[in-house]
Structures are given as structure tokens and as C-alpha cells.
Amino acid sequence: MKSKNYHMTPAQFREEGKKIIDWIADYYENIEEYPVLSQVKPGEIKDSLPISAPQKSESIDEMIRDLNEKIMPGITHWQSPNFFAYFNSNTSFPSILGDLVSSGLGVQGMIWATSPAATEVETRVLDWLAEMMDMPESFKSTSTGGGVIQDTASTAALTALIAARERATKFQSNNKGLEEKLVAYISTQTHSSVEKGVKIAGIGKDNLRLIDVDENFAMRPDLLEKQIQKDKKDGLHPFFVCGTVGTTSSTAIDPIKAIGEICKQENCWYHIDAASFGTAMICPEFRHFINGVELADSYSFNPHKWMFTNFDCNVFWVANRDELINTFSILPEYLRNKATETGEVFDYRDWHIQLGRRFRSLKLWFVIRHYGVEGLRHHIREHIKLAQDFKNWVAESKDFEVVVEPLLNLISFRHIAGDDFNIRLMNTINETGKIYFTHTKLNGQVVLRMNIGQTHIEEKHVKVAWNIIQETAKKLV
Amino acid sequence: MKSKNYHMTPAQFREEGKKIIDWIADYYENIEEYPVLSQVKPGEIKDSLPISAPQKSESIDEMIRDLNEKIMPGITHWQSPNFFAYFNSNTSFPSILGDLVSSGLGVQGMIWATSPAATEVETRVLDWLAEMMDMPESFKSTSTGGGVIQDTASTAALTALIAARERATKFQSNNKGLEEKLVAYISTQTHSSVEKGVKIAGIGKDNLRLIDVDENFAMRPDLLEKQIQKDKKDGLHPFFVCGTVGTTSSTAIDPIKAIGEICKQENCWYHIDAASFGTAMICPEFRHFINGVELADSYSFNPHKWMFTNFDCNVFWVANRDELINTFSILPEYLRNKATETGEVFDYRDWHIQLGRRFRSLKLWFVIRHYGVEGLRHHIREHIKLAQDFKNWVAESKDFEVVVEPLLNLISFRHIAGDDFNIRLMNTINETGKIYFTHTKLNGQVVLRMNIGQTHIEEKHVKVAWNIIQETAKKLV
Numbered sequence: 001m002k003s004k005n006y007h008m009t010p011a012q013f014r015e016e017g018k019k020i021i022d023w024i025a026d027y028y029e030n031i032e033e034y035p036v037l038s039q040v041k042p043g044e045i046k047d048s049l050p051i052s053a054p055q056k057s058e059s060i061d062e063m064i065r066d067l068n069e070k071i072m073p074g075i076t077h078w079q080s081p082n083f084f085a086y087f088n089s090n091t092s093f094p095s096i097l098g099d100l101v102s103s104g105l106g107v108q109g110m111i112w113a114t115s116p117a118a119t120e121v122e123t124r125v126l127d128w129l130a131e132m133m134d135m136p137e138s139f140k141s142t143s144t145g146g147g148v149i150q151d152t153a154s155t156a157a158l159t160a161l162i163a164a165r166e167r168a169t170k171f172q173s174n175n176k177g178l179e180e181k182l183v184a185y186i187s188t189q190t191h192s193s194v195e196k197g198v199k200i201a202g203i204g205k206d207n208l209r210l211i212d213v214d215e216n217f218a219m220r221p222d223l224l225e226k227q228i229q230k231d232k233k234d235g236l237h238p239f240f241v242c243g244t245v246g247t248t249s250s251t252a253i254d255p256i257k258a259i260g261e262i263c264k265q266e267n268c269w270y271h272i273d274a275a276s277f278g279t280a281m282i283c284p285e286f287r288h289f290i291n292g293v294e295l296a297d298s299y300s301f302n303p304h305k306w307m308f309t310n311f312d313c314n315v316f317w318v319a320n321r322d323e324l325i326n327t328f329s330i331l332p333e334y335l336r337n338k339a340t341e342t343g344e345v346f347d348y349r350d351w352h353i354q355l356g357r358r359f360r361s362l363k364l365w366f367v368i369r370h371y372g373v374e375g376l377r378h379h380i381r382e383h384i385k386l387a388q389d390f391k392n393w394v395a396e397s398k399d400f401e402v403v404v405e406p407l408l409n410l411i412s413f414r415h416i417a418g419d420d421f422n423i424r425l426m427n428t429i430n431e432t433g434k435i436y437f438t439h440t441k442l443n444g445q446v447v448l449r450m451n452i453g454q455t456h457i458e459e460k461h462v463k464v465a466w467n468i469i470q471e472t473a474k475k476l477v
Numbered sequence: 478m479k480s481k482n483y484h485m486t487p488a489q490f491r492e493e494g495k496k497i498i499d500w501i502a503d504y505y506e507n508i509e510e511y512p513v514l515s516q517v518k519p520g521e522i523k524d525s526l527p528i529s530a531p532q533k534s535e536s537i538d539e540m541i542r543d544l545n546e547k548i549m550p551g552i553t554h555w556q557s558p559n560f561f562a563y564f565n566s567n568t569s570f571p572s573i574l575g576d577l578v579s580s581g582l583g584v585q586g587m588i589w590a591t592s593p594a595a596t597e598v599e600t601r602v603l604d605w606l607a608e609m610m611d612m613p614e615s616f617k618s619t620s621t622g623g624g625v626i627q628d629t630a631s632t633a634a635l636t637a638l639i640a641a642r643e644r645a646t647k648f649q650s651n652n653k654g655l656e657e658k659l660v661a662y663i664s665t666q667t668h669s670s671v672e673k674g675v676k677i678a679g680i681g682k683d684n685l686r687l688i689d690v691d692e693n694f695a696m697r698p699d700l701l702e703k704q705i706q707k708d709k710k711d712g713l714h715p716f717f718v719c720g721t722v723g724t725t726s727s728t729a730i731d732p733i734k735a736i737g738e739i740c741k742q743e744n745c746w747y748h749i750d751a752a753s754f755g756t757a758m759i760c761p762e763f764r765h766f767i768n769g770v771e772l773a774d775s776y777s778f779n780p781h782k783w784m785f786t787n788f789d790c791n792v793f794w795v796a797n798r799d800e801l802i803n804t805f806s807i808l809p810e811y812l813r814n815k816a817t818e819t820g821e822v823f824d825y826r827d828w829h830i831q832l833g834r835r836f837r838s839l840k841l842w843f844v845i846r847h848y849g850v851e852g853l854r855h856h857i858r859e860h861i862k863l864a865q866d867f868k869n870w871v872a873e874s875k876d877f878e879v880v881v882e883p884l885l886n887l888i889s890f891r892h893i894a895g896d897d898f899n900i901r902l903m904n905t906i907n908e909t910g911k912i913y914f915t916h917t918k919l920n921g922q923v924v925l926r927m928n929i930g931q932t933h934i935e936e937k938h939v940k941v942a943w944n945i946i947q948e949t950a951k952k953l954v
Binding site for chain 2: 004008016018022023037040044054063067071073076077078079085092104106107117118121124127132154162165173175177192193199200201207248304310334345355365371375376440
């Protein structure tokens with residue numbers, strides 16, 4: 001007698017899967033009808049769900065019903081063309097399909113042998129990307145370096161910090177713990193993830209120096225140099241510098257080459273975080289922003305921000321993969337295998353913190369092939385053009401001012417009526433659900449941010465957004 | 478004039494998406510026709526792909542063709558019912574659908590406000606799971622603790638280590654770096670990820686003690702106690718102990734309660750890693766394996782191993798969420814928002830290393846609702862029964878021996894002809910592609926491992942596997 005089987009059959013999956021595909025297509029067709037920023041109160045979603053798990057099987061139809069009725073009110077619509085908050089985290093239909101294939105295959109590519117394709121597609125696609133951005137040869141797998149997919153830029157920065165820590169201690173800190181005071185350097189505008197990484201790596205925030213910035217909010221290399229000399233004089237050990245291509249608050253681009261030269265001279269690991277702006281480097285006219293990248297030890301950006309690839313997908317390159325592998329490699333008996341022992345393969349679990357890994361390069365592969373380099377460049381240029389339009393409208397307005405000239409697709413601006421007014425303006429607009437944007441502070445003042453990078457954004461969305469901001473400001477004044 | 482647009486439309490997505498759904502259904506219908514372990518040589522997949530990214534757009538049909546022709550030969554089929562290697566990383570159709578919804582929505586739930594549902598579904602579903610496993614109240618969000626989804630058990634262990642480091646240094650190590658010698662304790666059988674975590678956290682491997690095990694490969698609490706006393710006498714600071722429920726090599730279960738009592742007495746953070754076996758705790762008859770869990774500070778397991786949920790999905794609970802949040806919280810201006818300031822919401826980015834996060838609880842929600850608690854228990858029990866059958870066949874054979882009595886679904890066994898023979902036997906079988914299993918070492922001797930946890934495994938698969946192993950051994954002797 002065959003026992004009861006609770007699994008969904010392939011035939012049922014065909015049927016239910018197509019319902020979900022249609023549900024997603026419907027969602028994108030109607031996405032502008034939802035309030036961009038979820039309007040629910042804390043606890044509202046949780047309280048709508050049963051306190052205990054169901055004992056008996058429920059149907060996919062019931063789940064779809066609950067998605068529509070209970071979950072959707074709690075969604076902030078990151079894929080809406082009216083989403084201008086933070087840095088976007090855009091996706092695209094080809095990326096969703098690539099990720100679906102990955103879920104379907106369900107391989108765990110921790111080492112080469114556990115699915116050679118999961119490793120080799122990743123290696124090849126990251127070499128493609130390196131070439132698309134005219135990266136130095138050393139960052140390619142065919143040379144001394146190579147790329148690997150990490151979950152986020154936070155993790156990439158932490159990974160760089162740990163490898164840097166190992167190099168600085170002559171590969172002793174993994175074994176002995178930290179026995180000297182290492183010092184890391186960022187600017188006052190660097191993303192908070194580096195501070196978090198410095199804490200996790202046992203360096204300590206007190207040993208992180210925040211170098212002041214120039215009038216464009218870019219790190220001042222003269223002050224970096226001065227601080228490093230001071231720290232050396234105090235018996236400390238400078239070991240790591242992070243440069244940023246596109247800071248979160250103002251899209252500042254640190255002087256990549258000047259910092260790199262200091263790093264070389266002072267023997268510091270040089271990590272470049274291009275989380276959001278990195279995508280633009282595929283356009284030759286913007287590539288000059290990372291001139292000097294050949295001086296870097298590691299470089300990362302997030303295709304899951306602006307390159308139509310769904311979260312999570314950070315790409316991280318190193319110029320010298322041996323240092324990275326020596327830092328993260330552990331080979332217990334249960335993972336020994338013939339391919340690893342030949343030394344002919346990459347085992348990517350030695351390139352990062354986690355052991356297990358998903359086949360994430362498939363979505364990148366789908367995205368790059370669907371758009372072609374040409375299509376990717378086209379849309380990035382469009383977004384930058386729309387951002388420049390928006391900036392011009394702000395510049396022409398008598399009530400608003402541009403705070404920083406936008407280099408790419410983020411506009412930092414504010415109403416002239418002061419901090420409280422700007423926050424009130426932003427909250428009032430966000431509560432309408434028509435558009436969603438966020439704020440930061442620069443030089444102690446509130447600044448509004450409009451990030452233009454949504455997959456399906458068109459000129460009309462930017463125009464409507466600017467109208468809403470102007471009209472609301474007039475009413476509130 | 479409307480400019481060229483390279484995006485896929487919702488209508489095209491409906492069509493292409495359904496092709497991919499069918500492709501996945503076809504795959505599962507034919508999965509047993511593929512060699513389980515990929516038979517390609519290093520470089521073969523990479524060399525089959527173009528050296529450069531395409532300039533022009535390619536079609537989804539071309540990608541599907543390449544999937545079939547170029548990628549599939551490089552896949553090791555983790556979802557095959559003939560996969561018995563490592564710990565399985567099973568998935569199920571409902572999980573694939575839940576993950577597809579997550580990809581489709583494309584929300585980035587770093588903080589509550591960026592999609593309240595992404596936070597609150599996670600909180601609720603992890604409370605469900607805690608209840609399903611009869612976890613102590615303190616681990617629930619309604620009490621002092623709560624659960625969060627991490628990518629892997631490696632990251633969960635690292636997260637616990639960092640929080641433990643902070644507690645042990647009175648929340649000073651994040652700021653000052655490590656200024657004293659902290660010591661962590663695991664057994665000789667604990668997973669290598671804890672060693673990796675100890676390195677990353679700046680503790681140093683030299684400050685990690687490997688406590689010896691008893692005849693069942695479980696940690697000896699008397700030796701743990703002795704080592705802690707010795708380290709204290711030497712002026713060191715014991716701060717962290719990891720107990721394992723189901724070690725990788727032999728499925729040993731450490732004495733959870735006895736270790737917990739030592740941790741309480743010595744004021745050590747007690748982390749329990751139940752990565753693979755944790756799923757079985759939803760069956761009341763196996764729950765006794767974690768008696769004493771109420772003494773733990775943190776507990777984690779991987780629904781992406783044995784609970785039909787696709788990678789990555791680790792669940793991690795703490796008894797005191799304030800300690801965790803105090804360890805990982807950073808609040809830059811650009812993430813400030815009203816909901817966070819009320820203190821009424823969880824911002825999960827403060828519960829882990831990364832900032833960004835995917836809506837991963839959807840797949841767990843789909844899985845638990847599709848199977849119901851009843852269905853999940855049914856299949857776990859089936860797997861354990863099949864493992865016991867296999868063990869009995871081994872025990873009855875005159876050529877093979879059971880190395881460790883299997884407590885749950887992993888059988889450790891070997892042929893009596895010695896180490897070299899066992900490795901040769903395993904490699905010979907794996908190269909046929911009929912089944913795939915792996916080895917480890919226990920007490921210095923090679924041991925073969927059969928892990929029985931594939932979603933679609935049936936009795937016939939286990940019988941065939943045992944026949945193949947026996948027949949091949951006869952031929953090779």
C-alpha cells in the first residue's frame with residue numbers, strides 16, 4: 001500500500017506555476033495603482049496571519065488570495081516606476097526567470113564538484129562584466145584575480161576587510177586573533193556597512209578613521225595621507241582604505257587614483273565600493289570615474305541595485321585571488337574531492353564567508369543576454385538623462401535648490417524653507433502613496449534624495465513626481 | 478518619438494515565464510535520467526560559453542537551448558532522489574513558487590518601512606516554527622527573543638559569535654576591537670564553519686578549543702568543564718560554546734542540557750547548531766534531542782537542508798534580541814524613519830551582518846501552508862524510516878559495517894576492506910552517475926555517508942542504491 005504523499009506533482013506545478021507567473025505579470029501591469037510606500041501600521045500584517053501554523057495542507061489558491069488581501073497592503077513597491085527612495089533595487093523579467101531556473105535546479109554550488117556549471121558560469125559572467133567595464137586584466141579569472149558573487153556590498157566590504165587584516169598581519173590574525181592595532185580609513189560619507197564590517201572583524205570602531213571631504217563630499221587625499229602618517233607615528237598599523245564611487249548621501253566619487261597611490265605607498269588594502277554607481281561603468285563615457293581602479297585590491301558593485309538583476313547579487317573582484325582564498329579556505333575531510341585536489345578549479349566557498357551558495361549567476365546571465373551590452377547601456381543612459389532633467393527643473397525653481405550637482409542618477413535637493421519643512425514635505429508626499437522618496441543630511445542639513453533607476457521608469461513618472469513635490473510644497477508653505 | 482526599449486513586457490513575461498515553468502516541470506519528470514554527479518572536466522562548461530558578453534539582445538529560447546545543451550551537463554543534481562551526498566539541500570514545488578513570488582515582488586526588506594510585510598511575515602512564520610518545535614517561549618518574538626532568517630548556518634554561527642563577543646566584553650569590542658583573549662569551545666566534530674567564524678570575528682583559531690568526544694562522537698561535558706577551568710586559570714576568558722544537533726560526519730548529538738548548564742555557570746554564550754537535524758524537531762518523538770534548549774542563547778537550523786525549502790534559508794533564534802540588536806545596529810541618517818523611531822517594529826538589518834534582505838519568509842510560508850505540519854512530519858518520518866531500513870541492510874551484510882547507529886536520516890558505514898577500498902568504491906559508483914554519495918573520516922578511518930532526505934525519494938531509490946553499492950563492491954574486491 002502506497003502511503004499518503006503530500007508533495008505537489010510536476011503536473012500540479014505546471015498549473016500552479018503558471019498562475020503565479022500570471023499573478024506577477026498582473027502585478028506589473030497594475031503596479032502604479034498601489035501606494036508606493038506601504039501605509040499599514042506596525043503589527044497590522046502580523047495580526048492578520050494565524051497565530052499558529054496550519055496542521056493541514058492548504059491550497060496555492062488560498063495563498064494567492066492571502067497574498068492579495070493580506071500581504072499586498074504591507075508591500076512597499078520597490079519595482080514601481082514611482083519609487084525614488086534610497087538606492088533603487090531594480091529587477092527585470094529576465095532576471096526573475098533566471099532566478100526561477102536557479103530555484104528549480106536547486107543546486108548548492110559550495111564547491112566546484114557540487115555543480116561545475118554553478119561555478120563556471122559565475123566565473124565566465126564575471127569576466128564578461130569585468131570586460132564590459134574595462135577593468136584591469138588582473139581582476140579577471142584568466143589572470144591573478146577573479147570575481148565572485150556576494151549577497152550584498154556590506155558582505156563584500158567585510159570580506160575585503162578580513163582579507164586585508166590577514167595580509168596586514170602576515171596571515172596570522174586568523175590563527176592568533178588580533179594582536180596589534182590595525183587602522184582602517186573611510187570618508188565621513190562612506191556607507192555605514194564599512195563601520196559595521198570593522199566591528200565584526202574585531203578591528204573596532206575606535207580604529208576607524210573618518211577622513212573629511214571636500215566641497216563635493218569626496219574624500220580629501222591630503223587628509224588621508226596626513227592621518228596615516230599620524231597613526232604610524234603613534235605606533236598604529238594602517239591597513240585598509242575604502243574609496244566610494246557614489247556615496248549614499250550625495251553620490252560623491254572619491255578621488256580613486258589619488259587614494260590608490262597612497263594605498264600602494266603605505267601598503268594598505270584598497271577596496272572600492274561602487275555599490276550603486278558601478279553599473280554606469282559599463283558606459284564608456286562614465287568609465288573615467290574609476291580611473292585608478294588598477295591600484296585597487298578589491299572592487300564591488302551591486303547589479304541588484306541598478307542593473308535589472310533581482311536582489312541579492314553583489315559582484316566582488318580581487319586582483320589577487322590567492323590572498324582571498326588563503327584567508328577563507330578551510331578543507332574538512334567531508335568536503336575533500338578529486339577536483340579540488342587537482343587545483344584546477346575554483347571552490348567559491350573559499351572566496352567568502354558562507355559555505356553554501358545558490359546558483360546566482362544564472363540571473364546575471366539571463367539579464368546580460370536579454371538586454372545585450374547595448375540594451376543595458378541604453379537604459380542606464382536614459383536614467384541619467386532623466387536625472388539631469390529633474391536637476392534642471394529643480395535648478396530653475398525659485399523654491400528649491402540643488403544641493404550637489406548630480407554626477408549620475410541621484411539628485412540631492414531641498415526646499416529653501418528649512419529642515420523641518422523638508423521633512424514635513426517628504427512625509428506628506430510619501431503618505432499619499434503617489435511617489436516614495438527619502439532624505440539624508442549633508443553638512444548637518446536635511447537633503448531630499450531622488451534616485452532614478454527604476455526598470456520601467458519613463459519621463460512621465462519623473463515629471464509627475466516633480467509636479468507632486470512642487471504642488472505639495474505650495475500647499476504646505 | 479519613443480526611444481527603443483529593451484525591456485520584456487508583462488505579456489512577453491507571461492509567455493516566457495510559462496516556458497520556464499514547463500522547463501522545470503520537465504526537469505523533475507526526467508531528473509533520474511541525468512547522471513547525479515556531473516561528469517564534466519574542469520573548464521569544460523566555461524569553455525563552452527562565449528568569451529565576451531553579447532552586444533545584442535538574445536532570446537529566452539536561446540537561453541533555454543543553452544541551458545539544455547551547455548549548462549545541464551555541468552549540473553550535479555541535488556534534487557534527484559538518487560542524491561545521497563553531504564547533507565541534502567532539498568526543495569519542493571511550493572517553495573519554488575514562494576521564491577518566485579519573492580523575486581516578482583522584488584522588495585528589499587532591510588527595515589520595517591521598506592516593506593512591513595517582509596518583516597512581519599518573517600516574524601510570524603518564525604514564531605510558527607518555534608511553536609512547531611516546542612521551543613521555549615523566550616525564543617518567540619512575543620517574549621524577549623525572536624527569530625530571523627539568515628542565509629546559512631555558517632552566517633548564523635558567526636552572528637552568534639559576534640553577539641557573544643560583545644556581551645563578553647560588556648559591549649566594548651565593537652568599539653575598541655578585541656583587547657583580551659576570549660576563548661570559544663566546540664567539539665572535534667563541530668562543523669568547520671565555527672572555526673571560520675572564530676577567524677572572521679578576530680578571536681583566532683588558537684583560542685578555539687576542540688573538546689574531545691565520547692564513543693558516539695558527542696562532546697564530553699566533563700572535558701569541556703575541565704578545559705574552561707584550565708583556561709580561566711591561565712587568565713583567559715571563556716565566552717562561547719557551540720553544541721551540535723547532528724554533526725556532519727556522524728550525526729552525533731551533543732549533550733545539549735549538560736553543556737547548557739556549564740554555559741550558564743560559566744557565563745558563556747550557548748549557541749546550538751542543528752543545521753540538518755533541526756527539521757526533525759517538528760516531530761514530537763524526536764524533540765527530546767534538544768531537551769535543554771531553554772539554556773541556549775541562540776539556536777539555528779536550515780529549512781534549506783531538509784524542510785523542502787530552497788536554498789538559502791537558515792532560521793536563527795535568540796533568547797534575548799536586545800543583545801543581538803545592540804551588537805549589529807547602526808542607524809545612519811539615510812535610514813531614519815518614523816516607524817523605527819517609535820520602537821514598535823523590528824528592523825531586521827539589525828539582526829544580522831548584511832544590510833539588504835530579500836523577502837525569504839515567503840517560501841517558508843508557502844512550504845508550511847502547502848504541507849501543513851502534518852505533511853512535513855509525515856515526510857520526515859518516512860525519510861528516517863528509510864534510513865533505518867538502509868542501516869538494517871548494512872548491519873545484515875557480511876561485507877559492510879555500520880560505523881555509528883543512525884539517530885535520524887544519515888547512515889555512516891563502510892566496507893570492511895579498508896580505507897582505500899572504500900574511496901575506490903565510492904568514486905567508482907559516483908562516476909557511473911547512478912547515485913551520488915560522499916565520505917568522511919571518523920577516528921582516522923574512511924567512512925561512507927548516505928544521507929536520506931530528498932524530497933521525492935521513495936523506498937525503491939534506497940533499495941537500488943544499496944544494490945549498486947553491494948554489486949560494485951563485489952566486482953571491485
